Amino acid sequence: MEIINEGPRRALAVTPHPDDCEGGCGGTLSKWIHESETEVVVVLCTNGDKGTSDRDMTPELLAATREREQQEASDVMGAANVVFLSHPDGGLEDTKLFRSQVVRAIRMYKPDIILAIDPYRSISHTHRDHRMSGQVAVDSAFTYAWNERHFPEQITEEGLEPHRVTEVYLWGSEDPDVFVDVSDYLQMKADSLTKHASQMRGPVEGRLERVTNGAIRSGEKAGIPYAEGFRRIRFEIGSRDWQYLSC
Ligand SMILES: [Zn+2]
Structure with a gap:
């Protein structure tokens, strides 16, 4: 178990739906942006066009609304850019096209760390798009982007170069092993979630309390008041395996 204080130079968050990354790592991204000057780019995989129970809402209008909400939520955190892949909600597959899009974002923005949803669970189940986006994010970092x-x-043809990501942080993990102290960024996380107005249930006034309660539960695992937890995968640059695989 490790508590991470410093952010990387650049980070890329791969989120399946609008609002997932703010809920999973919004405090961490906000902290890194404001304390470590981390350049954060959000890759939004789907347009969220099925995220409603309103039968009068069209998929087109919902997609446009949710992509705007994602941009606004990212602006609250101070993210440098949002990449919209615009796959249909519930339609993510581990395809060559999807991998190529994430690889392109990695080669373009050159992150040190990728953040994504943990696709591997043994106890609980999660949305198919969550599994697909997490799996493709990890695979894109290792090995597709650097080969x-x-x-x-x-x-x-596009002038990009191979890029090596050193670590992946997986949020929503059953076994987090690194934690980020987000004590000073709970309000910012709540504010960014509030921008996803089409998805938020319950009064705005209670959002900070819900965010705080989640951070307390993660913090208990790390022995600090408020945290976000991740399972970290390190790609051992310079190791024999890495050298072998890079041939
Ligand atoms: Zn989701």
Whole structure:
């Protein structure tokens, strides 16, 4: 177990639906942006066009609303950019197209760390899009993005270069092993979630309390008051395996 204080130079958050990344790592992204000057880019995989029980709402209008909400929520945190992949809600698959899009974002924004939803669970179940986005995020970081033989047209035709991500932080994990102290960023996390107005249930006034309660539960595992927890995967750069795989 480790408590992380410093943010990386650059981080890329791969979120399946609008609002998932704010709920999972909004405090961490806000802290890194404001304390470590981390350049954060959010990759929004789906347009969230099925996230309603309102039968009069059209998928097109909902998608437009939710993509705008994602931009506003990212602006609250201070994210540098949002990449909209616009797959249909519930339609994420581990396809070559989806992998190529995440690889392109990695090669374009060169993150040190990728944040995504933990796709591996043994006790609880999670949305299919969550599993697909987490799996593709990890696979894109290791090995597709740094091997120039994957999606070579991005290099020969788009001017991108292979890029090595050093770590992936998975939120929503059953076994978090790194924690970020988000004590000073609970309000910012709540404010960013509030921007997802089409998805938020319950009064705005109670949001900070709900965010705080979640941070207390994570903090108990780390021995600090308020935290967000992640399962960390480190890609051992320089190791024999890495050298072998990079051939
Ligand atoms: Zn979701």
